Amino acid sequence: MLKPLSKKLNILFITTIMLIITCIMLILCKNYLRIEQANEIAFFQRMVTQMTYQLKDSSQGFASIINSYQEYSHPIFCSIQDTSGKRIYQTDSDFPTDADTLLEHFRIQTAKEKTFVIANDNQPVTEQSGIFEFSGTGKDNYLGIFATIVLPKDRAYHLSLIYRQQSLFDILTNQALLYLSLWFLSLIAVTVMSRLLIKKALQPSEVMLKSQKDFIASASHELKSPLAVILANTEKLEQLQIDHAEFRKSVKVLDKECMRMSKLVRDMLLLASSDAKSWTLCKNIIDIDTLLISLYETYEPICISKKICLRLDIEENSYPRFCTDEERLFQILAIYMDNAIHHSVNNKQIEIKTEATGKHITFLVADHGEGIHEDDKPYIFNRFYCADKSRTDKSNFGLGLSIADELAKMMHGKAGFKDTDGGGTTFFVTLPFK
Template structure:
C-alpha cells in the first residue's frame, strides 16, 4: 500500500514541480527570443545608419559601400536618384518578391520612392537640406516571413539627392529557437533528474515513520496470530473433553456449545490473519501447473452442491459449448478465490435464490464468475468491498465473518497476476469475478 502511495505522490510531486519549471523556462525562453529580436532590430538600425553615412560621404562609389552590408548582413538596398530611376538594387532573393515588399513598405511609411526635385531645398541660411532617416517598419511577407524596412533620403556632399530603401528579413521562430533549444533542453532534463532524486529522498524520509508503524503492525498481527493458535487448540481439545464427559446439565451443554462456536470463529479469524500476514511478508508460495477449467468448475460445483441444497438455494453450473483453453496457474490458490466468492454468495443469498458458476474465454483472458441474486452491494460500498476488515453491514449483525475473505481473494489474485472485481447482477444481486491472462508453461 505504501509503495502505491509513494509512486502516486512521487509522480504528482515531480509532475507539479516540472510543470512549474517548464513554465519558468518557457517564460525565460520567450523573453530571450524577444530580447534577441530587439537586438536584431537595433543592429539593423545601426547598420542602416552607418550605410547612410557612408553613402552620404562616398556617393561616387556607392556599390563598394553597399556590398559589405549585403554580404555580411544580407541587407537589401534599393537606391534611386531624384528622378525615381534605380541607381543600385541588391540581388538578394527573399521568399517574398522585393517589389511587393517595397510596395508594402511605401504604404506603411507614407513616403514616395521618387523625389520631386533633384536639388534639395535650402534652409534660411542657404545650406542644403540634411539627410533624413525614418524609423523601422515591420512588413509581412507572403510565406509567413517578416521583414524590417527603413526608408531614408540621402543628401550627398556632391549635392545630389537619393531615395534609399533598406530591407532585412527577420529570423523565424524556429531559427531563433535553434540557438536556445539545446541549452534549455539540457536545463530541463537536468532539472527533471534533480527533482526526481530530491523528491525520492524527501518522500522516503517522510514515509519512514508510517512504514515503520505499518511494519510493526504487520509483525504484531503475524506474531499474535501464531501465538493464538496454541491456546485455541488447547481450548478446543478441552471443550471436546468436557462434552465427552456426558454431564447431563443443559446449562453446561449450552455453555460448551457457545464456547465451541466462538473458538471456531476465532480459529477462522486467526487463519485469515495468518494468510494476510504471509502475503505481507511475501512468503506465499505458488505451485503452478496446467489447470483444466472444466474439471475445476465441476469440482467447485460438487463442493457446494449439498450445502446449497440444505440452505434451499439453487446452484447451477454454466459450461461453455466450446472447450476452454488450458490455464497455467496455481490450482489450489484459484480454488481458494472461488471458494471465497461462493461463501460470500451463500452468506448473502436467501432461500429459493439462485447462484450461478461460469467461466468465459475472450481473446487472451479467462474470467471466472460467481453470480448470485441476493441483496446486492450498495454503490457506496463497492470501492471498498475488497479492503481488509471492511464490512458493508455497519451494524456487524453477522458474527461469522470478519471482512477478510474478499481481501484475501484480492491478494491471491494479485499473486496469480489476475484481477478481481464485482458488478451488479441483472435483476438484483452481485456478480464477483476474477480474470487471468492466459499464459503457457
Template sequence: MLNKLYQKLYIIFISSMMLIITAVIGVLYINSVDNEQRVNSTFFGRLATLMIYELENPKNHPRKVIQPYESSYSIFALLTDPQGNVIYESAISFPTDRNLLLDRFSERTNTESTTVLQQTSATTQGGIITISGISHDTYWGIPATIVDKDGSLFHLYLLQQNKISFELIKKQLFFYILIWLISLLCVTTISHFLLKYAMKPTEMVLKSQKDFIASASHELKAPLAVILANNDKINGLSRELPPIRKATAVIDTELLHMSKLIKDMLFLASSDAGTRSVYKTMVNLDTLLITLYEAFEPVCSRKGIPLDADFMDIRFPQLYTDRECLFQILSIFMENAVSHSETKAAIQIKASLSRRAVTISVIDHGQGISAQDKPYIFDRFYCADKSHTDKSHFGLGLSIAKELAGFLSGNVGVRDTEGGGASFFLTLPLK
C-alpha cells in the same frame, strides 16, 4: 500499499518539479530571444544610419556603399529616384519572394503615420518595421528618403531577415537540454531521498503493526485449539443439559469465526512479508469447477438457494496455476454470494473462454453492492455493512481474493447482476 503510494508521490513530485523547471527554462529562452532581437534590431538601425550617411555623399557610388553591407550583414537594399526608377537593387534572395515583401513594406510605410516618407529638403529615416513572410519568416525593414549634398532625392528601402530564433535554437539547444537533464537527475535523486526520509516513520509503524498482527495471530492459534478441544469435551459431557449445550454451541460458532479471522490475518501477514509461496501445476479447470459446485451445493440447499452450473458445455484447456489459490478465490466468491443471497434467489457459477483468457464468475441475485462501495469492496477490512450486523464477515475475504489473483497473474472484479445482485469474476490469462 506503501510502495504504491511512494511511487505515485515520486512520479507526482518529479513531474511537478520538472514542469516548473521546463517553464523557467522556456521563460529564460524567450527572454534571451527578445533581448537578442532588441540588440540586433538596434544594430540594424545603426547600420542603416551609416549607409544613409555614406549615400548622402554624391561622390560615393551606391553600389560601392551598399555591397559591403550586403555581403557582411545580408541587408537587402532598393534605391529608387522620385519617379520610381531603380538605381540599385540587391541580389539577395529570401524564403519569401522579394516583390511580395516590398509590396507589404510599401503598405506598412503608407499606413503607419510614424514612417510616412514624403519629399523633403533633408534626409529622413523611418523607424523599424516588422514584416511577415509566407513561411513563418519575419523581416525588419527601414524606409528612408535621402537628399544628397547636391540636392538630389532618393528613396531607400532596407530589408534584413530576422533569424534570431532559429540561430538561438541551434546555438543554445544543447545547452538547454543539458541543463534540463542535469535538473532531472538532481530532482530524481533529491526526491528519492526526501520521500524515503519522510516515509521512514510510516514504514516503521506499518512494519511494527504487521509484525504484531503476524505474531499475535500465530500465538493465538495454540490457545484457540485448546479452547476448541475443551469446548468439545464440555459439549460431550453435557448431553442431558440443554442450557450448557446451547452455550457450548455458541462458543463453538464464535471460535470458528475467530479461527477463520486468524487464518486470514496470517495469510495477509505472509503476503506482506513476501513469504507466501505459489505452487503451480497443470490444473484441470472442469474438474475444479465441479468440485466447487459439489462443495457448496449442500450449503446452498440448506439455505433454500438454487445453485446453477453454467460451464458444462465448455471444454477448457488445462491451466498452469496454483490449484489451492484458485479454489480459495472461487470459494470466497461463493461464500460471499451465499451470505448475501435470499432464499430461492439462485446463484450461478459461470465460466467463459476466449483466445487469451478464461473468466470464471459467481453470480448472485441478492441486495447487490452500492456504487459508493464498489471502489473499496476489495480493500482490507472494508465492510459494506457499516452496522456490522453480520459478524461472520471481517472485510478480509475479498481482499485476500485480490491478493491471490495477483499471485496467479489474474485480476478480480465485480459488476452488477441484471435484475439485482452482484457478479464477482476472476480472469486468468491462458499461457
C-alpha cells in the same frame, strides 16, 4: 508496503513541479523572442542610420561603403535610385525571395504605411522613414526602411534598405540546447528531490505498518497453539455423556466461537504470508470442468440447507488447457461462494459461471442478494473492511475478499465485482491462460 502510494506521489509531485518549470521556461522563452526581435529592429535602424550618413559624408563610392555591411551575419539588401527613378546601384540578394519581388513588396508596403520621404528638388534633405515589416513569397519576413540621401551639389538619391528577420525557429534554435539542458537538469533534480522527500515523509508510516503486520503475524502464530488445545478439550467435553442442558449449550457455544477464532487466525496467517512474500504456487494443468463441479458439490448441501438455489453454468465447448494453482483458485472461488451465501436470502439463486476469451478466463459467482452500497464499493477489497458498521455480524471479519484479491494478484490475475442484473453482486476473478 507503501510502494504503490509512493510511486503515485512521486509521479504527481514530479509532474506538478515540471509543469510549473515548463510554464516558467515558456514565459522566459517568449520574453527572449520579444527581446531578440526588438534588438533586431534596433540593430537594423542603427545600421541604416550609420550607413546613410557614411554615404552622405564619404567620398568613397556607394559600392565600397555598402559592401562593408555585407560582412554581418545578416546582410542588408540595398537598392539606390536617383530622383528620376533610375537604378544607380543594387546589391546581390541571397534571400529566399528574389530581388524584384522584394522591391515590389517593399514599394507596396511603403505606399501603405506612408512613412517614406520624397525629397524636394528645390530643397533636398537627408532623411529616412520609420521601420516597417513585410513578408516575402514564403514564410520569410523582412524589415524595410526608405531613406533619402542628399550629396554635394544637391544630388539626391533614394535608398531602399531591406533586412531579413530571423524566423522564430532560427531564434529558438540558438537557445534550444540551453533550454533543453536546463529542463532535463530540472527533471533530474526534481526526481531526486521527490524520491528523498517522499521516502522521508512515508518512513514513519512504513515503520508503523511493518510493526502492525509483524504483530499480526506473531500473534497469529502464538494463538495457534492455545487455540488447538481449546479445540481439543472442547471436543472431549462434547464426547462426555453429561445430560445437562446448560452444559451442552455452553459446550456448543464454546465450539462455535473456537471455530470462528480458528478461521480468523487462519486468515491472518494467510495475509502475514502474503506480506512476507512467502506464498508459493503449485501450478499444474487443471480440468476446469472438474474444478467447477467440485465447487458445486462442496456448496450444494449448504445452499439446500439455507433454501438457496445453486446453479452451475458450464460451457458446452471444451475449455482450453489451463495451467494454474488449483488449490489457490478453489480458495478464491470458495471465498466468493461464502460471501454469496452469506448475503443471499431464501429462495434466491447463486450462479457459478465462466467466460473464456483467447487470452483469459473469468470465473464468476453471482448472487441476487441486497448488493453492495455505493459508499462501500471503493473499499470492499480492503483488509478488515466491513460494510456492517455496527459489527452485529460476528461471522465476518472483513478478510476474505482481501485474501481473494491478494491470491488473484499472485496468480497474475485480477479480482473484481459488478452489479448483478436484477439486484445483487457478481464477484469474478480473471486469469491469463498462459
